[in-house]
Amino acid sequence: MSTPPTRSGTRDFPKPEFTDAEAGALEFPSSTSRSYNYFTPARMRASMYEDVTVDVQPDPERHLLQGWIYAFADGQAGYPKDWTELRSSDWHTFLDPNGEWEQTIYRNNASAVRQVQNNLANAKAANAYGAWAPGWKEFVARHVGAWMHAEHGLGMHLFIAIQRSAPTNMINNAMSVNAAHKLRFAQDLALYNLDLTENIDGFDGAVHREVWQDDEIWQPVRENVERLTAIVDWAEALFATNVVFESLVGELFRSELVMQIAARNGDYTTPTIMGVGENDHTRDSGYTRALFTMLVADETHGAHNIETLEAWTERWLPVSLAAARHLQPLWSQPAERVIRFEDSLDRAKDRLRGVLADLRLSEPKELTS
Template sequence: MTQRTFPKPEFTGAEAGLLTFPGSTSRAYNYFTPRKLRATVYEDVTMDVQPDPERHLTQGWIYGFADGPGGYPQEWTALKSSDWHQFLDPNEEWEQTIYRNNSNIVRQISLNLENAKKAGAYQAWSPGWTHFIERHLGAWMHAEHGLGMHVFLSEQRSAPTNMINNAIAVNSAHKLRFAQDLALYNLDLSESSLPFDGKAHKAVWQSEPVWQPVRENVERLTAIRDWAESLFAANIVYEQLVGALFRSHLVMQVAARNGDYVTPTLVGAGENDYDRDLRYTRALFKMLTGDETHGTDNKAVLNGWLSAWVPVSVRAAHDLQPIWSQIPEKPVTFADSWHASTESFRNVLDELGLDEPKELTQ
C-alpha cells in the first residue's frame, strides 16, 4: 500500500504578528492621538472609521467610482484643510447619544401632547391662533423635512472624514424627527375639537405667496453639489436668517400670549436640535478659516458663498413679514425678530472672521 503524505503547515513569522509594539498588550485603541489623556468613547468609535489613504491606506484607495477618484475625494468641496481629521464634534455624537437624546425628546413631547389633550389645553386658543398654527406651523414642517431628507442626508456621504459625516448624519436625523413631530402634532390637532383643517398646510407651502421664497430657498439648497457649501448655506445662512427667525423669534415668543403652552415645547425641541447642530458647524468652519495654510483662501470662498446665499435667505425672511400681522396677540414685531436674527448671524460671522454682507443693513 502506498503511504500518503500531506504537506506540513509552515509558520513563517509574519512581521506584524511577531513584532512587539508599545501598545501590544493594551485593549484600547491607539492608532490616533486623543484630545485628552484618555480617548473618549466618541473618539474610539468614530476616529478613522472612514478610510483615508493619507493616514492608514498605504496601498491607496481600495475602491473607487467608475468616473472619478476613489472613496471620499477632498475635491468634493472648494474648501481645503491641512488636516481634515482635526475636526471632532464638540457634541461628541455617536450611536448611543443619538438614541438617548432623541428618545428623551420624543418622550417629553408625547407626554406634553397627552397631558394637553387631557386638560383640554387647546380650548384656550383663539380662532386666529388656531388658524396660524394650522397654516404656518404646518407649512414649516415641509421646510424641515426638505432640509433633513434632501440637504443634510446627501451631505453626510461626502465629507472626507467620519467625524464630519457623523455630525451631519445626526443633523439630518434631527430635522427628520422634528418634521415628524410637527406632522404628528398636526394630526393631533386635526382630531381635537378645534375647527382645525389638517390639510391646509400643503396648499400653503405650495402656493401661499409669503411662503414661496422660503420654499425656493430650501429647494435651491438641495441642488448644491459642494457638501461644505451646502452645509454652510443651510446651517449658517438659512437657519440663522429664516429658521431661527420663524421658530425662536416668532413662534416661541408669541405662543404663550395666545393661550398656547403646548406648541413651545414642540418648537423648543427643534431649537435645541439646531443649537447642537450650529455648535458643530461653527467648530468645523472655524477650523477651516483658522487653517494656517488655507485659512485666507477658505475665507475668500466662504465670503463668496455669503454673497450667493444671503440675498436668497434675506428675501425669504422679509417675504414672511405679513404673517406677523396675522397673530391676534403679538408681543414682538417683525423688526424685533429680524434684529434678533441678524445679531446672532453677525456674531457667527465675526467668530469665523467673515465679512458682513451688505444685505443685512438694507
C-alpha cells in the same frame, strides 16, 4: 507486522517574511504604550465617541497603505477632497463637540420624542386647546404646519445627500445626526398636526400642504429650501443652511415668531414643540461652527477658506433675506401681537453677524440695511 513510521531529517517551518507593508510596521501615537490606539485623544483618555468614530472611515493618508479599494464610475476613488472648494491641512482634526455616536443619537432623539408625547398628552388632558385665541388655530394649521415641509426637505434632500461626502467619518457622522434631527422634528410637527386635527373642532389638518405649495408668503422660503438642496459642494450646502438660512429664516420663524407669541394667544403647547427643534438646531450649530472655525484657522489654507466662505455668504444671504422678509405678514395675523417684525429680523441679523465675526468673515452690507 508493519514497520511504524519514523521521522527523517530536520523539521522545518515556513518563516514569516515582513515587507513593511503591514499596519504593524507603522508608528502610531500609542505605539510605545500598552494601551494601543490609532489617534491622539483630545484628553488623557479617549472618549467612547472617539473610540467608535475616529478613523473608522479609512484614508490612504492615515493607515490605509494599499490605497482606496473602490472607486466611482468616473474614476474618483474613496472620499475625494475636491468635493468641496474648502481645503484643510488635516481634515481629521475635526471632532464633533457634541460627541455624537450611535447611543447618543438614539438616546437624545428618544428623549425628544418622549417630551413631545408627554406635552401632547398633558395638553389633551387639560383641554389646553380650548383656551386658544380666535384665529390662532388657523395660524397653527397653516403656518406651523407649513414649516414641517422646510424641515423635511432639508433633512431628506440636503443632509442625507451630503452626509457621505466629507473626507472623514467625524464630519459625516455629525451631518448624519443633523439629518436625523431634521427628519424627526418634521415628524414631530406632522404628529402634532394630526393630534390637533383629532382634538380641535374645525382644525384643518391638510391646509399646510396648500400653504407650502401656493401661499405667496411661503414661496420664497420654499424656493430657498429647494435651491439649498441643489448645491453640489457639501460644505457650501452645510454653510448656506446651518449658518445663513437657519439664522435668518429658521430661528426667525421658530424662535422669534412662534415661541414669542404663542403664549399670548393662549397656546402653551406649540412653543414646547418648537423648543425641541430649537434644541436640535443649537447642537447642530455647535458642530457647524467648530468645523468652519477649524477651516478658517488653518495655517496653510485659512485665507483661501475665508475668501470662499465670504463668496458663499454673498451668494446665499440675499436668498435667505428675501425669504425672511416675505414672512413679515405672519407677524400681523395673530390676535395678540407682542413683537414687531423689524425687531425680530434685527435680532436674526445680529445672530448671523455674531457667527460671521467668530469665523473671521467680513460683514456683508445687506446686514446693515
